[in-house]
Amino acid sequence: MGSVPGVRLLVGKVGLDGHDRGAKIIARALRDAGFEVVYTGLHQTPEMVVATALQEDVDGIGLSILSGAHLTLFSKILKLLKEKGSDDIVVFGGGIIPDEDTPKLLEAGVRCIFTPGTTTQQVIDWVRRNVVPRRR
Amino acid sequence: MSGQDGKTAVQAGARRAWDETALKKALAQKPDRPASFTTVSDFPIGRLYTAEDLDGWNASDRLGLPGEPPFTRGVHPTMYRGRLWTMRQFAGFGSAEDTNQRFRYLLEHGQTGLSVAFDLPTLMGRDSDDALAEGEVGREGVAIDTLADMEILFRGIPLAEVSTSMTINAPAAILLAMYLAVAEKQGVPFDVLEGTIQNDILKEYIAQKEWIYPPGPSMRLITDMIVFCTGKVPKWNTISISGYHIREAGSTAVQELAFTLADGLAYVQAGVDRGLSVDAFAPRLSFFFNAHIDLFEEIAKLRAARRMWCRFLRERFAAKNPRSWTLRTHVQTAGCSLTAQQPINNVVRVTIQALAAALGGTQSLHTNSLDETLALPSEDSVRIALRTQQIIAEESGVANTVDPLGGSYFVESLTDRMEEAALEYIRKIEAMGGMVSAIERGFPQREIAEAAYRYQRQLDSGEKTLVGVNKHTEGSGPPPPLLRIDHEVERAQLDRLRRVRRERDQGRHARSLAALETAARSDENVVPHVFEAVRAYASVQEISDALKNVFGTYREGAVTL
Numbered sequence: 001m002g003s004v005p006g007v008r009l010l011v012g013k014v015g016l017d018g019h020d021r022g023a024k025i026i027a028r029a030l031r032d033a034g035f036e037v038v039y040t041g042l043h044q045t046p047e048m049v050v051a052t053a054l055q056e057d058v059d060g061i062g063l064s065i066l067s068g069a070h071l072t073l074f075s076k077i078l079k080l081l082k083e084k085g086s087d088d089i090v091v092f093g094g095g096i097i098p099d100e101d102t103p104k105l106l107e108a109g110v111r112c113i114f115t116p117g118t119t120t121q122q123v124i125d126w127v128r129r130n131v132v133p134r135r136r
Numbered sequence: 137m138s139g140q141d142g143k144t145a146v147q148a149g150a151r152r153a154w155d156e157t158a159l160k161k162a163l164a165q166k167p168d169r170p171a172s173f174t175t176v177s178d179f180p181i182g183r184l185y186t187a188e189d190l191d192g193w194n195a196s197d198r199l200g201l202p203g204e205p206p207f208t209r210g211v212h213p214t215m216y217r218g219r220l221w222t223m224r225q226f227a228g229f230g231s232a233e234d235t236n237q238r239f240r241y242l243l244e245h246g247q248t249g250l251s252v253a254f255d256l257p258t259l260m261g262r263d264s265d266d267a268l269a270e271g272e273v274g275r276e277g278v279a280i281d282t283l284a285d286m287e288i289l290f291r292g293i294p295l296a297e298v299s300t301s302m303t304i305n306a307p308a309a310i311l312l313a314m315y316l317a318v319a320e321k322q323g324v325p326f327d328v329l330e331g332t333i334q335n336d337i338l339k340e341y342i343a344q345k346e347w348i349y350p351p352g353p354s355m356r357l358i359t360d361m362i363v364f365c366t367g368k369v370p371k372w373n374t375i376s377i378s379g380y381h382i383r384e385a386g387s388t389a390v391q392e393l394a395f396t397l398a399d400g401l402a403y404v405q406a407g408v409d410r411g412l413s414v415d416a417f418a419p420r421l422s423f424f425f426n427a428h429i430d431l432f433e434e435i436a437k438l439r440a441a442r443r444m445w446c447r448f449l450r451e452r453f454a455a456k457n458p459r460s461w462t463l464r465t466h467v468q469t470a471g472c473s474l475t476a477q478q479p480i481n482n483v484v485r486v487t488i489q490a491l492a493a494a495l496g497g498t499q500s501l502h503t504n505s506l507d508e509t510l511a512l513p514s515e516d517s518v519r520i521a522l523r524t525q526q527i528i529a530e531e532s533g534v535a536n537t538v539d540p541l542g543g544s545y546f547v548e549s550l551t552d553r554m555e556e557a558a559l560e561y562i563r564k565i566e567a568m569g570g571m572v573s574a575i576e577r578g579f580p581q582r583e584i585a586e587a588a589y590r591y592q593r594q595l596d597s598g599e600k601t602l603v604g605v606n607k608h609t610e611g612s613g614p615p616p617p618l619l620r621i622d623h624e625v626e627r628a629q630l631d632r633l634r635r636v637r638r639e640r641d642q643g644r645h646a647r648s649l650a651a652l653e654t655a656a657r658s659d660e661n662v663v664p665h666v667f668e669a670v671r672a673y674a675s676v677q678e679i680s681d682a683l684k685n686v687f688g689t690y691r692e693g694a695v696t697l
Contacts, residue, residue, distance in 0.1 A: 016256040016268055018345030021386045021472075024585050025592045041692040042345050043260075045268060067256055068511070072271025098511055098618055116476040116509055117605040119596040 006133040008058040012040040012049045014077070017067035022094065026062060029120035030127065046076040053081075053089060060131035062123075063093040070097050071104060078109045090131045094118065147187045159183075172599060175433040176473075177388035178590070179554070185545035193548065198443070202538045205450070206443040208551065209539035210497040211462040216535035221493075222500035223525045224301060224466065228253030228277035229512050230625045232288035235278040239293060241515065245522060249500065251301040252289070253277035254311070259346045261307040261680030264629045274625040276512065277303075281633045281675045286314040287321065296324045300331035301376070301466070306348040308335040309361055309663055310679050313670040316369070332373035332422055332466070335361060338399040338571055339378045342580045343385035345692070348680055351572050353687035357662065359406045364663035366417050373422040375403055376466065382580075383426035384472045386588020389433045390554055392426060394561035395571075395580050397444055401562075402571040404453055414453045418460035427489040427496070428470040434489070435541060436550040438465065438496030444555055467493035468502040474509045478604035479616055482506040487524050494534050495541055501525055511618040633675065640673035648672040649682045656686040 011027040013020055020042060027039045038056050040049060053061050065073055074093060081087045087109070094114035097105070102113045112126055173181050182189075200206055203213030212218060225242055227250075228235045239250055254277040257269035263281050264273045273279045280286055295318065304311045312333050319329055337354040340347045347354070358375065365374045379396035387395065400421065407417050425441065427434050445463035449455040469489035474482040483506050490503050503521040505513030513521070529535050541547040561583075568574045575581070594600040601607045648669040655665045662683070669679050 016260045016262070016272055016346075018340075019384075020345060021384070021588050025386075025589055028585075028589055029592075043268070043692070067272055068275040069271035096509060096511070117602075119606075120592060121596055 007060070007127075007131055008036045008038070008056065008133075009127070009131065010038050010040060010049070010053045010056060010058040010061045012044055012052075012061060012063045013042045014040075014044045014046060014049050014063055014065065014073050015067055015069050016043060017065060017069070018042055019066040019095075020064070022066070023062075023064035026064065026094070026120065026123055029124060030062075033124040033128075035127065046073060046080055049077055050080040050084065050086075054084060054086060058089065059134050060090040060092065060127065062127075063091070063095075065093060065095040065097070068096065070095060071101060074105055074110050075108050088134050092126070092130075094123075151186050151188055175389065176428055176430040176591075176600065177390065177433060177587075178594075179388070179390065179433060179550075179557075181550075185549050187545065189545055189549040190552075193552070195543070198548070198552070199542060205458070205461055206446040207462055208439050208443045209542050211442065211464055211499070213538075215497060215538040216494070216529070217538070220529045220535060221498050221525075222249045222299070223247055223522060223529075224249040224251045224500045224502055225518060225522055226251040226253050226301075226303065226468070226502050227518070228255070229619070230274040230278065230622070231628060232278055232280065232285045234274075234625070236289055236291055236293070238515075239289075242518075242522070243293075243298075245519065246526070247522065249299045249301065250293070251502065252303065254302075254304055255279045256346075258307070258311075258676055259304060261310075261348045261676055263675050263677035264626065264633055266677060271626075273629050279625070279629045280311065280314070281629070281677075282636045282673050283314050283317050283670050284632060284636045284673065285629075286311075286318050290315075290318050290322075294324070295319045295322055296328050298330075301333075302331065303334045305334055305337050305340050305344075305346055306354070307676055307680055308333050309357060309666045310670060310676050312361065312365075312372075313663070313667040316667060317671050326369045327371065329369055330371045332376050333361075334376045334378060334424070336375055336378045336399065336403075336424075338402060338575065339381050339396070341575045341690075342382055342395060342399075343387070343584060344381040347690045348684065349687040350690045351575060353683075355402075355406050355572065357683070357687075358403065359410050360661045360663050362403075362407050362417050362420075363410065363412065363661055365420065366412065370420075372420065374417065374420050376422050376424045377403065378424040380424050380426045380468055382584065383428060383470065385584050386472070386591060387584040388587050389428065389430070389437050390557040391561065391580070391583055391587060393437050393441055393444075393554060394558035394565075396423065396425070397441065397448070397558065398562050398565045398571045398574075400445065401448060401452075404449070405570070408453065414449070414455045415457040415460050418449060418453070418455055419457060419462075422499075423463055423465035425465050425467050425498075426470050427467045427493040427498075427501075429473045429485055429488060431488055431492050431495075432547060432550055433554070434492035435496040436547055436554050438467070438493070438498065439539075439547070439551045440555040440558065441465070442497070443551075444558065464499045466500045466502070467496070467498040469493070469504045471504050471508055474504060474506070475602060475604050476509040477609065478611070479506050479510065481604055482509075483520060483524065486521060487528070490525055490528055491532075491534065494528055497539060507616045507618060510616070511620070514617060514619045517616065636673050637675070644672040645669075645674055649674055649678060652679065653682045653685055656683055 031037045092112040202210040256272045377400040379392040383392040442463045446461040449461045469486045505517035505521045507517045565574045652665040655662045
């Protein structure tokens with residue numbers, strides 16, 4: 001598997017939700033696919049995620065949310081990125097997200113929602129196509 | 137050669153002859169399918185089990201009789217002929233009023249015990265108005281901030297007549313104190329209260345990640361609760377040592393077995409180190425295992441768990457009371473095995489898993505609902521889940537006899553091999569200085585992450601099958617109607633919290649929290665002080681923060697992979 005030059009990703013767990021099985025699997029699969037990956041660890045606030053994303057200078061943020069608070073948390077992160085003038089960072093996510101909420105999230109600016117059953121290869125392929133190094 | 141050995145030799149000879157003739161011929165005509173014959177946990181399974189696989193196996197040593205050591209065949213002599221397992225559906229969502237209504241619904245439909253699911257802020261020791269609680273209030277469970285909420289949760293439910301299980305860990309002492317305060321208001325003496333509090337912090341660091349304090353002070357808090365309950369609430373199960381979440385985080389069945397028992401050993405050691413006699417508290421430790429999809433692996437796991445626990449308690453801790461030796465367990469079917477695709481299929485998965493729990497000899501059971509990968513379960517899907525248990529218990533006939541699979545060459549052999557593999561893990565953990573230091577080194581966490589990643593890759597490559605996800609994917613049908621949590625819940629909860637804060641006796645409240653902090657700094661048992669703070673309507677977060685001032689907080693930081 002060739003390396004993906006320069007694309008840096010943040011995989012994040014936001015809110016109080018401690019289900020990190022999916023986040024860790026995705027983080028590791030993306031790393032194995034050649035991306036540079038930072039995993040935030042658990043219990044991050046939207047502010048903490050955005051601060052880490054800027055500090056680590058990432059090109060994409062993948063969020064895993066299984067608590068049902070996805071509408072609140074994704075919106076907040078997108079809003080904070082916009083305020084920091086960094087809304088060119090690609091935000092995507094997955095978790096337990098009812099189908100009917102996906103259009104709302106996409107409309108808010110989330111670029112892709114992966115539903116349960118997605119293979120790690122599908123996530124990798126999507127990231128390769130959609131996340132490019134930002135102009136720095 | 138004794139008669140027994142002679143018989144085995146004859147059988148072995150017959151087996152070799154069969155291998156050379158009938159099997160060879162059959163394989164030549166039709167080779168094995170190109171499948172990997174392993175359990176869902178990747179444990180290898182043989183073609184055929186015969187007496188040879190139990191060579192040197194002694195039934196009185198390995199099996200015993202039901203209700204007798206080593207309890208492989210079950211903890212009661214009569215098992216389900218005497219009493220069926222407790223059907224205990226975990227429930228909680230929205231406000232205390234909503235959950236109170238669901239509890240009454242379940243009791244009316246024949247459920248025999250209550251099980252409270254708390255929302256994430258409560259599980260993390262935070263109030264509904266904390267910044268991190270935003271969007272989470274009442275979402276995955278019921279929101280409890282103060283005793284006022286708990287009074288509503290159990291309104292009209294006589295605590296002397298139900299047994300209640302509370303799934304709460306880091307703030308367990310607070311929620312138990314609230315339950316006791318409700319009992320006090322109902323005029324129910326503590327010594328008749330029956331129930332279980334999960335209170336298993338070690339598996340939080342390992343798997344579920346709902347922690348507040350670092351491991352050391354957390355273990356002290358748990359030991360304080362054991363001491364308190366041993367004296368005052370003698371029928372309460374003080375810890376539900378949980379493999380469930382370890383498995384949900386992606387462990388194998390053997391890892392679940394090993395890490396759960398190693399956690400249990402750490403708690404028993406902590407109680408003994410505090411000066412308690414093992415028989416004073418070990419009978420009140422209960423367990424909570426997962427029932428995953430691999431039928432025989434799960435049955436063998438539960439049977440091995442009982443046998444191992446009995447040996448540990450007798451041999452290592454010299455427990456004398458047979459109740460200390462018995463591993464009583466709750467089982468829940470595996471949420472992580474269910475699929476969002478073709479969700480009706482989940483009813484079938486849950487049936488197999490519930491069957492494993494029954495054949496494995498569980499004391500109580502939660503069956504998951506078909507819609508749980510999509511949202512919190514709806515009332516209809518919860519009823520189907522409960523009916524699944526009732527059909528197994530009352531129609532299928534599996535409850536007619538004790539340990540129906542006892543003596544099966546395959547099941548006994550698998551039970552033995554899982555025990556051996558789990559003991560190997562436990563030896564490794566003990567070589568690290570026990571579970572607390574193994575956790576500090578990240579050992580169980582790494583083993584689980586590794587297993588979870590391996591399983592995902594096996595799904596991605598098609599080596600393992602998940603129907604509707606990586607095979608037989610056509611036809612999904614309409615999505616089931618989902619339970620939605622109203623945003624109104626959050627607002628109403630905040631209103632109630634503000635009102636309680638305004639109306640409570642401010643002097644008593646402040647004094648109780650100060651006394652709690654002082655106790656936490658000394659060797660004094662903190663539980664009576666938590667109880668007083670709860671009665672003064674201190675909130676979950678106020679009490680947690682008072683303890684945090686002394687104990688500190690546990691953090692998991694960012695990792696560059």
